Amino acid sequence: MTPFTERVIHIIRCIPEGKVMTYGQIARHAGSPRAARQVVRILHAMSKKHRLPWHRVINAKGEIAIMDDEGSHMQSFLLQAEGVQITDQRYISLEHYQYHMQEDA
DNA sequence: ATTTTGACTATGT
DNA sequence: AACATAGCCAAAA
Numbered sequence: 001m002t003p004f005t006e007r008v009i010h011i012i013r014c015i016p017e018g019k020v021m022t023y024g025q026i027a028r029h030a031g032s033p034r035a036a037r038q039v040v041r042i043l044h045a046m047s048k049k050h051r052l053p054w055h056r057v058i059n060a061k062g063e064i065a066i067m068d069d070e071g072s073h074m075q076s077f078l079l080q081a082e083g084v085q086i087t088d089q090r091y092i093s094l095e096h097y098q099y100h101m102q103e104d105a
Numbered sequence: 106a107t108t109t110t111g112a113c114t115a116t117g118t
Numbered sequence: 119a120a121c122a123t124a125g126c127c128a129a130a131a
Contacts, residue, residue, distance in 0.1 A: 023113055034126050037113050038126090044112070058112090064112085065113080109130085114124105
């Protein structure tokens with residue numbers, strides 16, 4: 001387990017209920033600003049083993065990124081159960097972001 | 106050592 | 119707003 005992977009896992013575990021973060025935000029907070037795709041790999045590999053709140057991770061457009069219907073429906077179900085507003089079965093409203101875009105400083 | 110692989114992102118049209 | 123393209127980068131093969 002590499003330090004980068006551990007940081008990513010820690011960050012994801014810290015996302016509070018009812019909030020979401022984007023892949024890019026997580027990558028930045030883990031110290032590798034452009035490694036968003038790496039976050040994808042880590043989530044895929046570690047979500048079960050570490051019992052991560054994988055459903056609180058979305059893409060930069062504010063939508064559920066899962067490809068297959070099974071997974072995306074599960075994600076929207078879990079998010080709505082936490083009070084996250086979802087429109088059109090995929091878009092998360094901005095007030096649920098843990099961090100806002102301009103705070104990248 | 107080199108290539109492939111993504112649940113991505115920024116940018117340009 | 120929707121689509122195409124070109125970067126991106128760590129882990130796996």
